[in-house]
Amino acid sequence: MSEKTITFTIDGVEVKGAPGQTILDAADAAGIYIPRLCHFKGLNPHGSCRVCTVIVNGRPQAACTQPIAEGTTVENDTEDIKKHRSNIVDMMFVEGNHFCMFCEKSGNCELQALAYRLGICAPKYPFQFPDCTLDASHPDIFIDRNRCILCGRCVQASKDLDGKCVFEFVGRGAEKKIAVNAEAKLSDTNVDVTDRAVNICPVGAILKKREGFKIPIGERMYDAQPIGSDIESDTKSIK
Amino acid sequence: MSVEFKQTIKEICEACGNDRSLMMDVVIATQKRFGCVSNEAMDLIAENMNAHRVEVEGVVSFYSFLSPDPKGQVVIRLCNDVVDQMQGVQAVAEAFKKELGIDFGQTTPDGKITLEWTPCIGMCDQAPAALINDMVFTYLSTDKVREITDELKKHGDPEQIPIRYGDGNNAHDLVKSMVNNGLRKKGAVIFGQHEAEKGVKNALSMSAVEVIREVKNARLRGRGGAGFPTGMKWEFTRAADGDKKYILCNADEGEPGTFKDRVILTERADLLFEGMTIGGYAVGSDEGILYLRAEYAYLRAFLENVLKERRDRGLLGKNACGKDGFDFDIRIQMGAGAYICGEETALISSCEGLRGDPKNRPPFPAQKGYKECPTSVNNVETFCAVARILDKGAAWFSEVGSQGSPSTKLLSVSGDCTNPGVYEFPFGMRVDDLLKKVGAQDVQAVLIGGPSGQLIGSADFERTICYDDLATGGSVIVFNSKRNILEIVGQYMDFFVEESCGYCTPCRVGNVLLRNGIEKIIHGQGEKADLDYLQELGETVKLASRCGLGQTSPNPVLTSLKNFRAVYEAVLIEPTDGQQPSFDIKAALSVSEDLTGRKSEIYKD
């Protein structure tokens, strides 16, 4: 590995990074928040949600998969990109059945928090109201597919971190679903409540039983600060 | 679970060396043998192949020719492409339903015959067409449906249905198909007279670097649609680190209205394999794979035999073509019904025995492709062009065509014209000249490049077909003035909804929303704001999608909004009561009315 640093700009601000680093990682290190959902530190970038889309030298790229390059200009926080990002987040809401007001993940949910940060109060796209299944067969864990955004974190974590294969996608297109490694039920798999895969879902699709609403309102992850605040060095810049 | 069943699955897996990367072959063979890949089969395959059951399920549920539920020994797949719709497939569909007594998606009560829809099978010039198991039936009519179903009811074997064989190799003993080549214009390059194996012989007398230089000098650009310079792609693949490299041929030909590779595979298979051999030599590969779409399975035995003959003649295998140290062979990988697998990284996933999801880039296939090795994926026609370049030289190749797009291109023309078929023309031909040549009159619109291309109207007919103006992988579809543009757009959006892999959000969800938005307008519930809505939605899908499918799938909507805006405006309505036109108050109230058993006092009939 060469020790060379790479210099580029994000919205006009000069950022430095190491060769091979992704735009998202370099931005994080520089205290610049690029919205993301599927990405999770420690897993291979999945590149599926597309919320992290930025414009690199005029071309759209996913910041979580695109390596930095010398002298490039990256646009992140422009009106145009924010519009497309909101549209994508909107799509996730109408694609599933997300009832934040009585979801136990509320306040700790990355999708909800991102919607708030982007200023989405209600989606503009028509709700699809899909028929989804719920699997509560396991004594400690349940899956509610109504809320799954197909980010792939559980699939990857089970394989790459837990050394198992509890979760995998089945179906194609709009029929794509998260499935478990058994003919039907989660309880027939070798999943364990301590698996990383069980503790990584950005939304309320994989949850542990008997833990709902444990954290009082006001103390939840995103009650006081919008999502991304931890990354931003200058929190005043958040509008 | 019977012992015999277990044993058969075991044998199927063993025939593939229990090699996980050959999962496609295993599930395809299982489907063929048992009419489904059942839950039990998935368990057994996982066990034998050292995979997880849900991974097998992930693969089976991805491809539309595979299914966990039993299908009949005979599966009829009627093509519902837009061109087939134009040629009266609905009447044919009704006839099938009536004769078989079942609906689409169903199997006859005796479990013998399944009836399904399928997207473009590459027979638009002979529509309406259907696949019955691996066999193709073209120019269907209600009478023919009756004959076919009568036969099937008698003996249940599609191969016993009497057919008249098509021209050329379609009548070959190993093809025996009623497909016609429909080759209307032979150009000098792909379908010109040529001396067999001269290209590869010349290539092997040069260094690999010289071969690549010749391809670069010819300024050959990929014929699959994207138009990437082939010489450059090979140079990257050659330069990439790795001892093992691969050369892949993309014969997925799934873009609606494209059927030119079908004719190459039928009539120029040797030229194609010659080109692949040159490619293998150029990039430093000893293994080529031809990825053949399931719809072209009727050509498989024929192509396998061409490969065998080449092996027998020493053109493939150890010291291929007599070149010491050049060991090169080619295998065929069958697809199983997925348009997305034509996308080069999805094609690689499928060859690896995975779900046909595209991969993240970088790394590009030239760096890390099939099995993480440097790989070049090229179109069927591209390989043929390479063979001709090495035969006659770069200068000869680029004699015709335009500056940015040298040489000829195969166009597959279908729709409203008297002479649908395959034409080899120099690049740079004007659309109106082409329309004259194919016998198209009263033309309202032309779709250049299939639904992922552009829908243009007469204002653009002076434009030319080439990479720098109107690019196409081959598909040209003509619509006369009687056709309903909005319905065509809606049908193509149905296609993309069906064929999106679902990996990324904008393509998975956005195409559904686009389709629904078009339907709303077709149903006379659209207002002006809906056009802006579709425009912005389409732009988001284009901008943010992960691969070429979503980056182009909004094109039917976006290019028709641009070029046929009046068609939209003519059916919009202006709400007068302050309510959205799509809102039907009576329908909205009906559920509560049913529940309460009372009718609304205000909104009465």
Ligand SMILES: Cc1cc2nc3c(=O)[nH]c(=O)nc-3n(C[C@H](O)[C@H](O)[C@H](O)COP(=O)(O)O)c2cc1C
């Ligand atoms: C959704 C989608 C489908 C595609 N289908 C095909 C196809 O059927 N055949 C093909 O050659 N290229 C297809 N392509 C283009 C390939 O990704 C790739 O660019 C091509 O095979 C490269 O070969 P070439 O450079 O010789 O054109 C498709 C691309 C996309 C995005």
Ligand code: SF4
């Ligand atoms: S269940 Fe959760 S972690 Fe798994 S794909 Fe769905 S949203 Fe992602």
Ligand code: FES
């Ligand atoms: S965070 Fe980059 S695509 Fe999801």
